[in-house]
Amino acid sequence: MSETICSKCGHVGSSSDVKPEVEVERTKLPRRVMRDKIEFDNTYHPGVDGSDLVHEVHSMRVGERKLYPGAIPFTSIEISEARGNPKPLCHNCGWTTQQELDSGGYTSRLKVMYLRKNSAIWELGSNGPWMLKDEPNNGNSAWHTDYTAQQFLRKEKPNLPLVEMHKFGGPDDKFHFTIMARAKGSTIGTIWHTLTREQKNDVFQDLKHCVKEWRQITRPHMQRVDGSELRDPIIGNCDGRGCIKTGRDEEEWLENLTPAMRKGFLWLLWIRNNGSGADQCTRASWVEEVDEKVSQMKANFPRGGPYVLTHGDLHEENIFISDENEEKKFKVTAIIDWELAGFLPWWVEFFCSDLPDIMEILGDGQDIFHPGYSTEDLEKLWKTVSPVKDSWQDGGNHTFSSHKPDESNRWHRPPFCACKPYAQEYRDADLGLAPKHLDIFDVDSTDSEDDEKDDGWKKFPKQERSFLRWFNELNNYKSKKAGLDLDSPPLTIR
Template sequence: MAPYDLHYQPKDLIPNAVYMASDPELSIEEKETIKGVVNIFSPADNRELCRACGWNHKHELCSSYLPRLRVSHTRENSGLWTMGNDWVVWDRTDEECGNDYMTHQFLQKQRTKYIPLVKKMVEFKDEDRRYNFVVMSRAKGIPLENVWTGLSCEEKESYAQQMIAALRELRQFTAEFPQRVDGSPLWDNVIGNCDSRKMCKKVGKTAEDWINNMDEELREGISRQLKTRDKTAIDTRLQEIKKNFPDGAPYVLTHADLNMGNILVHAGKIEAIIDWELAGYYPWWVEIYTSYNRALSDAADELFDVVWRELDLDLDSVMDNLRPVMRAWGRCPVAHTGRTHIWQRPPFCQCQPFGGVIRKHLIDSEEKHFVNYDRPEWPYSRAEWREAYTGTHEEPKQG
């Protein structure tokens, strides 16, 4: 079987399972492994054994079921399950999942030739549209990130050429202004990017609108950069930034999270580009910026230097005017309500005493974005940070 294939035999799923022949002669280690095992089921004591999947005493004692559904990846309040070897299912909330499915459907309808996608994707929603389940065919490959350093120069060049063809085709889809493929507003995950379950800022239809959407944050960031509360000085600097902010046209269809972990490969071929959650029509430079900025390692430089050079695109013409905006945003003490509510999980079981935390803001709390004007500048003491962070986290103050 290929390295990405999964195995579902007893010893694959339960490595220390003991094989019992009709007249077994067990080793000392095997006898020790099954010492004390209880194999009598009591309906009155049908306890849950796994809080993640609901496996209980009856399942364990009264069946030979080896689940072909397995959790393979989790992120915040989302989980990716494998279903056998050919399918996977995303269990996510709608705001996390909708754009991925929508963009995939759009590209499938366009019958693109050089953009590798998973072959099938089907969406299921709860009646209240709160939860979203997407079943998709499993791309039979491994992340390019995992194999890049061991590739020959010829193999690296081949993957670069495949990415060039994919991006050249993707960038042929354009729009009059920033938006998702269905025409809905595009959330800002480039400059005004918040560490929040729900994105807070939107990319404006024009460069001026985009800056205006971040007005409060940029003013506070500039104030801290200049170490002044003088409104005239702050406004002068903001107007300078706004004047120099680059025009985004053309607005091209962009993946926006094109790290090499999202490029799945097998036998010299890119099998699929996955995770289109952030995709939409962005300013022309965004794909270039995010391909480096969201890289998992320096390997991305080697790949995308070739890609963007071949496509005759670079950031030199815009970065000098983007950095002042990004730095001002970065200096602003952005915060969100609801971060103080957590649940501590108890130990998973007696033999595995691991227990993480569940954060309410990652599940269902209505976070409110605000500027925490009381947060001190770096460097500051832990006590100062705790007082500013917890003291105003629920009641935003106005600057």
């Protein structure tokens, strides 16, 4: 069971070495103590366990809890030091030694409930109706896309079930804060198994209506709702990061996918035919063969706008339902997580969705997205998309590409405190900077050939490095190796 480290922001740890002592011996209490003694009410101090507290009435200790070792009494020097020169006790909520001593007893009702890299959602009151998103201002972040998509939908389709959101922070501010309502009801994933067939059908009909509503909104180009460049939710997507930009139409999208597609096929030829030993003529024939194959795949890829507003990540935990309405009928109360949303080809929503319960029980699940299309139609279409997706995955996935920042920098905090020596780590990739996916990159800037002994530590083994250098040449990419090796002063490692 986890145990709270900081009672203000709710940071948790896994164990405690301050063992509260329980007193066995009981003494008879004076009348005034008996008369005025009340029980601790943790309604006003959520998360605080009254049985952990040392209770005094008229300065007389009552209850079973003995004083915590080393806690009190303090010397007057210690107290004036803590008050006069306050030190932070928790870097997340800013609680200090002074506040710990001076306050008449405060417990924050804001608690961290969810972390994502250098962003968090704070709960405003335990299970309360409001939450606060705290995040770096990054126009490319998933939460930014989520917010702009929902704002857009609130205007375009006011009846669509969304959660209320109010964002604070301008374009130049380093951080943005968003107050958002907690979705009402439960997710489909949580309660689907408890519903009758009729109730399931009610949900299905309402969801179908919602999807139809947002799919009526179209644009002549692929883009986010604010017109900015859209990230690919389905093909050029390492670990859900949406690495590749889609461009404005399929031609630009395929162009952005091409380097990784070529890389995947060329690599296969390189390892099968000892690429390092192959002559220029042989390698040129591989390039010709691969370019022919990639052109064919691109030619077969489905094309054509208008582009349809797409959620991009619809699954059973993103859809909230409830029957708390006048008709007592199950309806969709909120559709959340519009983090990948944008205007995309008509077929993308179906292939980006994961609604197995709805599809399994009601059948014909694709009908939610594409009335009039059969499963066979969609399977036929997928046969033209999947070769592009598979070949991009072979050459562009995160083990064969480079991401910047790439977690090569980590900073370790000092321990939380002496008795809870846990230390958080800050990573460059998680600071809040917009991440970059690179298919063509300087393999020599990270992996030096000079130190053969350290081969196991390198991101790419020797054979891959030779291949990537050749691939860079093909793409007219010049290594910065010379500059890096000569200009950088040697690092001192202590």
